[in-house]
Amino acid sequence: MSNSRHSSRRRFLQGMAAVGAATIIIPSSQRAFGFQNANDRPKFATIGLRNQGWTITSKTIPFADFVALADVDAGILEDNVAKVEKKQGKKPDSYKDYRKVLDRNDIDAVMIATPDHWHTKIAIEAMYAGKDVYCEKPLTLTIAEGKLIEKVVKETGKVFQVGTMQRSECDSRFLQAIAMIRDGRIGKVQKVTCGINGMTGSPEIPVAEVPSGLDWDFWLGPAEKVDYRALPEMRKGYGGGVPLYSNGHYSFRNWHEYSGGKLTDWGAHHVDIACWALGASDSGPSKVTPLEYELACEYKDGNPVVHDRYNVATKFKIQADMPNDVEMIITSEGDNGILFEGTEGRFFVNRGKIVGKPVEDLKEKPLADDAIELVYGGKVPANHSVNFIESMESRKQPVSDVWSHNRMLEVCHLSNIAMRLGRPLNWDADKREVVGDDQANSFLSRESRKGYEIQMG
Template identity: 70%
Template sequence: MSKSLKPSRRDFLQGAAAVGTATMFHSATSQVFGAESPNERPAFATIGLRNQGWVITRSALAATDVVALADVDANILGATAEKMVKEKKTKKPDTYKDYRKVLDRDDIDAVLIATPDHWHTKIAVEAMYAGKDVYCEKPLTLTIAEGKLIEKVVKETGRVFQVGTMQRSQNNFIKAVALVRSGRIGDLKKVTCGINAFQSSPSIPVAPVPEGLDWDFWLGPAPKVDYRALPKIREGYGGGVPFHSNGHYSFRNWHAYSGGRMTDWGAHHVDIANWAIGDTETGPSKIKPLEFKMATEHKDGYPIAKDCYNSATDFQVQVAMPGGVQMLIKSDGDNGILFEGTKGRFFVNRGKIVGKPVEDLESNPLPSDAMEKVYGGKVTNNHVVNLINGMKARTQPISDVWSHNRMLEICHLSNIAMRLDRELSWDPDKREIIGDEQASTFMARENRKGYEINA
C-alpha cells in the first residue's frame, strides 16, 4: 500500500474500537508496521527513566524509534534525552514531565513504563485506552486487584502487553524450563527461589525536595507524605540522588510504592519457577512464612515507624503448589532457582546453569526445537523485540499479563502473610484469600484523590 493511502493512527484506533475484533487490529497494524522501509519502524515512548527506564529504552532502539520521554524528575529527563543523542546517535526525543502528554499523541504506537511500581497500573490502563501497546516493568502491580484490572483492560482493548520479566527471553532460563518439561529431572518435587535480602535503614529525616523533582507527582496514587532523605549520595547513571530516601532508588523498600525484595527479584525467579512447573493458569493453596524479619515493627500489618524502610529484609516462605510441588522463597543462599525432582536437580541463574542434568546434555541433548517450544517460536534475547513481534502479529508476547499475575499473586500473598505473621489459604480458582477478612483487605489499595484509575 502506498504511503498516501495508509490510514492515520487516529483512523486506525477509532476503527479498531468500533469493530472491536482481533482481525481489525491485525490488519491495521500490519499497515502501520510495514517492514520494508526504515520509516515504518514503530514509534515508542518511555515513561519513567531511572535504572530500567534506560535499559529498556536502549533495547527498544534496536528496532524502534523512541520519539518521546517522560519523567517527573527534570534531571533524569534531560540526562536521558542527551544520552540518546550522544550514545545512540538518535534524534533528540520530545520530553515531558506529564506522561499524559505522551498518551495524547497519535504518532506513538507503544509505551515503555519503568516508573516506581505504584504508578504502573494507572499508566498502563490509560495507555491501553489511548490505543497504545504496552511494555511495563516488573512487578506489574502493587496489589492483586490491580492485576485483575489490567487483565480486564487488555481483554477489552485488544492491546498487546509485555511484562518486563526479561529472564523469559534469556537462554539459561528457557533451557531450564525445557529441562523440567522434558522430564530430565523426573517428577518435579521442589523448587527453591533464592532472591537475596534487603537491608534495613537508619532513621531517615524529612528533607528538602531535590531541585527538579515534582514530589507530589512522584507520589501520585500513593498517600501524601513528606520527602525523606539522608545526605549520602548514590552515584551511577543519573546519580546524585540520596542512597537512603523514600523515593528514587530506594522506593522498593516501602510498602506504599512496592513489595520489597519479594516482588523485585521474586518477580523474576518465582516467574521462571512457575513457568517451569506449568502452573501459569492456577496458583498455590497455602502460603506459610517459616521465618522472617521486617525492617521495622508492624501492628495489624502496618508499620509503626514512618521514618525508615518497612519491607521484609530476611525471609523463608513456603508455598504449596498444585501437584504436591513445594516452593520455597528465601533471602539467603545463592541468587537463582534450584529445581529438584525424582531423578536429579540443577541450579540456574543469570550467570550459569549447572548440575548433572545439564552435564548430561553433552551426550543426550534436548530436541533441537525444545527451547522454541518453550518460547513459543524463535527465541530472541531482546525482550522488547519480542513485544514488537507480538505487535506485528497482534499476539501476546512471552511475558503475558495473565501468567505474570498468577505468579505475582504468590509474591503479594507472601508479603501479606509476613505483614500479618500468619499462614494464608488461597483459592486459585476464585483468586481469593479463604477465611481471613483482614488479610483480604490487603488485596487492594485505594488511590489518592486526583489519581484514581478510570476504568
C-alpha cells in the same frame, strides 16, 4: 497503522527472528533505517526514565523511533532526552506529565518504568488511549490491580508485555531449564527453591528538602501524600546519583507504599521462571506460609507503626504449596537463582550458570533441537523488546503476558501479606482471594489518593 507499515515491519522482524538470541549491534549511522522507510518504524515513548527506563529504551532504539519521553524529575528527563537524541539521531519531545504522551495519536506504544505504584494507572490509561504497553516488572502493587489490568487488556485488545527479561534473554539458560523439566530430566518435580537475596534495613530517615527539579507530589501520585525523606550519603554504582537512604529513588522498593521489597523485585524474575517450569502460570498456590522472616520495622495489624525507615522484609523463608504437591521455597539465603529438585535429580540455574548432573548428562543425551523454541513458542528473538514489537505486528500477546505474570506475582504479594500479618494464608486460586480471612483480603487492594484515581475508559 497502515498496511505498508505492517508489511515493512514484518520483513524487518523476520530478519530479527532469524538472528535468534545473538546480540545485535547496529551502527549508529544505520539506526534510522531499521526499516526500508523511516516512517514505517513504530513510534514509541517511555514514561519513567531512571535506570531501567533508560535500559529498555536503549535496547529498543534499534527497532523503533522514540518520539517522546516523560518523567517527573526535570534533570533525569533532560539527561535522557540527550542520550536518546545521541543514540537515535533525533531529539524526542519531553514532558513532565505522562498524560501529554497519551494524548498523542502518533504514538503506537509506551514503555513504562516508573516506580511500581504508578504502573497500573498509567498502563490502563495508555491502553484506553490506544497504545500498546510494555511495563516493567513487578507489574502491580496489589493483586486487585493485576485483575483490573487483565480486564482492560481483554476489553481493548491491546498488546501488553511485562518486562521480565529472563524469559527472553540471559543466554537461554532459563529456557533450557524449563525444557529440561518438561523433558523429565529430573523426574517428577518435588521442590523448587527461589533464592532472591535479602536486604538491610535503614536507620531513621529524616524529612529533607526535595531535590531540585523533582515534582515530589506528582512522584507520589496515587500513594498517600507524605514528606520527602533522605539522608545525605549518596548511593554508588547502579542507582547512583541519589541518596543511599530515602523514600524515593533508588530506595522506593524498600517501602510497601510504593513496591514490595525483594519479594516482588527479584521474585518477579525467579518465581516467574519457577511457575513457568511447573506449568503453574495459569493457577497459583493453595497456601503460603511465612516460615522465618524479619521486617525492617515494627508492625501492628499488618501496618508499620513508624514511617521514618524502610518497612519491607529484610530476611525471609516462605513456603508456597503449589499444584501437583510441589513445595516452593522463596528465601533470602543462599545463591541467587533457582534450584529444581525431582525424583531423579536436581540442578541449579541463575543468570551466570546452569549446573548439576542432569545438565552434565546433556552431553551424552542432548535435548531435542527444537526444545528451546517449544518452550518459548517460536524462535527466541534478539531481546525482550523485539518480542514486544513482533507481538505488536501479529496482535498476539507476547511471551511475558499479563495473565501468567499476575498469577506468579500473586505468590509474591501473598508472601508479603503473610509476613505483615504473621500467619499462613490459604488461597483460593479460582476466586483469587484468601480463604476465611477478611483482614488478609483487605490487603489485596489499595485506594488511590484523591485526584490520582485510575481513569477508566
